[in-house]
Amino acid sequence: MFAPPCDTVLVCPPCCLVAGDSDGDGMFTIGDVTFNIARIFAGGQEPTCQDAADANGDNLFNVADVTYAIATIFSGGLLPVCGKTYQ
Secondary structure: OOOOOOOOOOOOOOOOOOOOOOOOOOOOOHHHHHHHHHHHHHOOOOOOOHHHHOOEOOOOOOHHHHHHHHHHHHHOOOOOEOOOOOO
Protein backbone atom coordinates (compact mmCIF):
# COMPACT_ATOMS: atom_id res chain seq x y z
CA MET A 1 0.00 0.00 0.00
CA PHE A 2 1.22 3.50 -0.81
CA ALA A 3 2.29 5.59 2.18
CA PRO A 4 3.29 9.24 1.73
CA PRO A 5 6.10 10.72 3.78
CA CYS A 6 4.77 11.64 7.20
CA ASP A 7 6.14 13.48 10.21
CA THR A 8 4.34 11.06 12.49
CA VAL A 9 2.30 7.93 12.02
CA LEU A 10 -0.93 9.84 12.63
CA VAL A 11 -0.36 13.10 10.74
CA CYS A 12 0.38 13.08 7.01
CA PRO A 13 0.38 16.01 4.61
CA PRO A 14 -2.36 16.16 1.97
CA CYS A 15 -0.98 15.26 -1.43
CA CYS A 16 -3.99 15.51 -3.74
CA LEU A 17 -3.48 18.59 -5.88
CA VAL A 18 -5.34 17.36 -8.98
CA ALA A 19 -8.08 14.77 -8.46
CA GLY A 20 -7.59 11.75 -10.69
CA ASP A 21 -3.91 12.54 -11.36
CA SER A 22 -2.43 9.11 -10.66
CA ASP A 23 0.84 9.61 -12.50
CA GLY A 24 1.66 12.89 -10.76
CA ASP A 25 2.08 15.02 -13.87
CA GLY A 26 -0.34 17.70 -12.65
CA MET A 27 -3.15 16.84 -15.09
CA PHE A 28 -6.07 14.41 -15.23
CA THR A 29 -5.84 12.66 -18.62
CA ILE A 30 -6.18 9.27 -20.28
CA GLY A 31 -2.58 8.72 -19.21
CA ASP A 32 -3.83 8.43 -15.64
CA VAL A 33 -6.24 5.68 -16.68
CA THR A 34 -3.40 3.83 -18.39
CA PHE A 35 -1.22 4.32 -15.31
CA ASN A 36 -3.97 2.87 -13.07
CA ILE A 37 -4.53 -0.12 -15.34
CA ALA A 38 -0.81 -0.87 -15.36
CA ARG A 39 -0.66 -0.61 -11.56
CA ILE A 40 -3.70 -2.75 -10.86
CA PHE A 41 -3.28 -5.46 -13.48
CA ALA A 42 0.46 -5.55 -14.23
CA GLY A 43 2.17 -4.48 -11.01
CA GLY A 44 3.14 -1.08 -12.40
CA GLN A 45 4.44 1.87 -10.42
CA GLU A 46 2.48 3.04 -7.37
CA PRO A 47 0.63 6.36 -7.63
CA THR A 48 2.56 9.35 -6.35
CA CYS A 49 -0.51 10.18 -4.27
CA GLN A 50 -3.11 7.54 -3.45
CA ASP A 51 -5.68 10.22 -2.62
CA ALA A 52 -5.33 11.69 -6.13
CA ALA A 53 -5.47 8.23 -7.71
CA ASP A 54 -8.71 7.54 -5.81
CA ALA A 55 -10.79 9.16 -8.56
CA ASN A 56 -14.17 8.19 -7.11
CA GLY A 57 -13.31 9.35 -3.59
CA ASP A 58 -14.17 6.12 -1.77
CA ASN A 59 -10.76 6.02 -0.02
CA LEU A 60 -9.66 2.92 -1.95
CA PHE A 61 -7.47 2.59 -5.04
CA ASN A 62 -8.93 -0.13 -7.25
CA VAL A 63 -10.55 -0.91 -10.60
CA ALA A 64 -13.57 1.22 -9.66
CA ASP A 65 -11.30 4.26 -9.99
CA VAL A 66 -10.39 3.18 -13.53
CA THR A 67 -14.06 2.82 -14.44
CA TYR A 68 -14.88 6.19 -12.89
CA ALA A 69 -12.06 7.94 -14.75
CA ILE A 70 -13.04 6.36 -18.08
CA ALA A 71 -16.64 7.49 -17.58
CA THR A 72 -15.44 11.02 -16.86
CA ILE A 73 -13.22 11.22 -19.92
CA PHE A 74 -15.40 9.45 -22.49
CA SER A 75 -18.99 9.74 -21.25
CA GLY A 76 -19.16 13.06 -19.44
CA GLY A 77 -19.29 11.39 -16.03
CA LEU A 78 -18.71 13.20 -12.77
CA LEU A 79 -15.35 14.85 -12.27
CA PRO A 80 -12.82 13.00 -10.11
CA VAL A 81 -12.61 13.80 -6.43
CA CYS A 82 -9.75 13.26 -4.02
CA GLY A 83 -9.85 10.47 -1.52
CA LYS A 84 -9.14 11.34 2.08
CA THR A 85 -7.01 8.38 3.12
CA TYR A 86 -4.09 10.53 4.25
CA GLN A 87 -5.71 13.94 4.75
